[in-house]
Amino acid sequence: MSRLKHLFDQKSTRVLNVYCTAGFPQLNSTLEVMESLQANGADIIELGMPYSDPLADGEVIQSSSLVALGNGMTIELLFEQLASMRKSIHIPVILMGYMNPILQYGFERFCKAAKEVGVDGLILPDLPLFEFETIYGSAIQANGLDFIFLVTPETSEERLKKLDSLSSGFLYAVSSSATTGKDKDFSKVAMYLKRLKAFGLKNPFLVGFGIKDKESFNAVNEYANGAIIGSAYIKALSSGSDVNAITKTFLESILK
Amino acid sequence: MQLFDKTAEYQEPNQEGYYGEFGGAYIPEMLFGNVEELKNQYLDIMNDPDFQIEFHALLRDYVGRPTPLFYAERLSKEIGTTVYLKREDLCHTGAHKINNTIGQILLAQRLGKTKIIAETGAGQHGVATATVCALKGMECVVYMGEKDIERQAPNVARMKLLGAKVVPATSGSKTLKDATNEAIRAWINEPDTTHYIIGSVVGPHPYPDMVAKFQSVISDEIRKQLKEKTGAELPTHVVACVGGGSNAAGAFYHFLNEPTVDLVAVEAAGHGVYSGMSAATTQLGTTGILHGSKSILMQTKDGQVVEPHSISAGLDYPGIGPLHAYLFKSGRGTFTSATDEEALEWASHLSKIEGIIPALETAHAFAILPKMNFKPTDIVVVCLSGRGDKDLATYMSNIKM
Secondary structure (H helix, E strand, O other): OOHHHHHHHHOOOOEEEEEEEOOOOOHHHHHHHHHHHHHOOOOEEEEEOOOOOOOOOOHHHHHHHHHHHHHOOOHHHHHHHOOOHHHOOOOOEEEEOOHHHHHHHOHHHHHHHHHHHOOOEEEOOOOOHHHHHHHHHHHHHHOOOEEOOEEOOOOOHHHHHHHHHHOOOOEEEEOOOOOOOOOOOHHHHHHHHHHHHHOOOOOOEEEEOOOOOHHHHHHHOOOOOEEEEOHHHHHHHHOOOOHHHHHHHHHHHHHO | OOOOOOOOOOOOOOOOOEEOOEEOOOOOHHHHHHHHHHHHHHHHHHHOHHHHHHHHHHHHHHHOOOOOEEEOHHHHHHHOOEEEEEOHHHOHHHEOHHHHHHHHHHHHHHOOOOEEEEEEOOOHHHHHHHHHHHHHOOEEEEEEEHHHHHHOHHHHHHHHHOOOEEEEEOOOOOOHHHHHHHHHHHHHHOOOOEEEEOOOOOOOOOHHHHHHHHHOHHHHHHHHHHHHHHOOOOOOEEEEEOOOOHHHHHHHHHHOOOOOOEEEEEEEEEOOOOOOOOEOHHHHOEEEEEOOEEEEEOEOOOOOEOOOOOOOHHHOOOOOOHHHHHHHHHOOEEEEEEEHHHHHHHHHHHHHHHOOOEOHHHHHHHHOHHHOOOOOOOEEEEEOOEEOHHHHHHHHHHOOO
16 A cells, blocks of 8 residues: 555555655755654655756745755665665655756656655646646556646646546645735635545645745644645745754644 | 648648647646646637737837848848848847737737736746736736846846836746746646747647747738848748747747748757757757647756756756747757857857847857858848847856957
8 A cells, every 4th residue: 555545545644744845954854854744744745856947836845946956866866865765764755856857867866766765745736637648647657656736726627637536646736827926815725625625536635835834834734635835944044054843843843 | 811821731730739749738737727828729819810909019019020131231241141130129128028928928918817927937928928918007026046146137127117027036046937937836826817928939739839929920020021131931040049938939930841941940959069068959968848738858868957057048948848849859940059169259240241230049040150051142041139228238248349
């Protein structure tokens, strides 16, 4: 059974997925950040692979990506850093990134390497449905990786059904059509999530974009199975150098 | 009147927006609705008779089309062949860019949009967008790299005078690539009311095809004018500079399926193709994905996009439109390049022998003429994509006067 499926079998509400950028704040802090997230209550780790032109991300995550690239982060190096992660990390780990660096690494080679180090799933926001179905999906599935599509309030019902059927692990519900790190109007978000909950999705769904504190985390959990926090955590990590202390304080502020 | 004719492979991408292996729409789900709406409607809107009438009336009465096809006598003598110049520099706002913005603003109106965003490099597309927004009373926000804002001050002032808001892109290399990222993000954040007017034949499908079709008026006119002036059905060569590739796409379009016409695309070699300071994408690039389409782009072996260099802001882009990538890969197009220095030399030279001060971008296209070994019987059309007013500061500091 996939780690994600196992997780959602055990826990169907208040699942916390935290995003961090590989190679940030230090080149070799990737695993330290992940261990710290796990120790302080994160249920899933979404590890971002830095890219020079991250279209779906706002400035906080983009600047962390530029720091990571400046530190020398690459996909090659990431798989070296993750080679023994399963000795200490037992929660699900998802890689998030953009298509171009993966294509240069080799898509099949990437999927194999991800599987080998114990990665559970992929979020690739700029991999379109058509190309997923005709070219790339087979390598993802052949390596037993979950693939998580994004859906938005503007996604039609027909398309939602399709994206849900092709996703596994969970579905990533973007709280509104916007890049990461933007503030949201939550009454609108609540209506959307209510609709999503009533839709009868095959997968559990986590809400991302605009979740930054206890209040927003609690608010979306009335409807969703959990939430994804990215920019707010990266901002916190940028504010000091003690990864463990920052992570502990940050996650306590959300969960306690 | 059938302006946007469907003929063969080079003119029409497939259903998913591919020219051969290049193209597609690699966009996040947040943009899907907008891009899908465009994809489903652009051809119907563009082929609607009312649209065509309004589009052509504006091209005629507002832009000043048809632009002349000018026989460059002194240049022809010097090069030893027949050279015609397609005078896009005489378009309203000083470059070909407005052909596309007129088309897209009419399209945006028909899609019910009220706000326009755009990216710009040299500022020509930004000015052309601000212009049509003023014409149609739409709100206009132009994203421009911080570095480009410095080196293209007159165009920044023009955009502001026309009522547009100019937002500096401060990320990455602070040039066209980053302005495009910021514009796409802004579109993600306001998808319902906003239309994004891309200025080149780049971006997710249907943009490359749509922009090529709006710019195809250039080659449509060249064909007719050449026939009128010389009796010849076809030129032997069409030469154009290429950054993203919109003036080249427009100048090539109606010759794409005429194999006897040599389509010559001139990229910016900066300090030299292999100097590490260049924007010669097809020479230095590999297949990859940037700004929503698969094409050829300049990148590291790890797939990070490289910051290009060209003295001309309009060519300072690490990618190239998917149609051009296909022309390059298939061998249909001849891809060559000119350096910063050669472009400057030719900006000066063309001014002196023809009395036309070209834009820096355009000067690249002229710089390759002496190296092409044309036959005396050849007929060469150079797309004179823009005028040089905006580059005066660069000319003043780099050309001995």
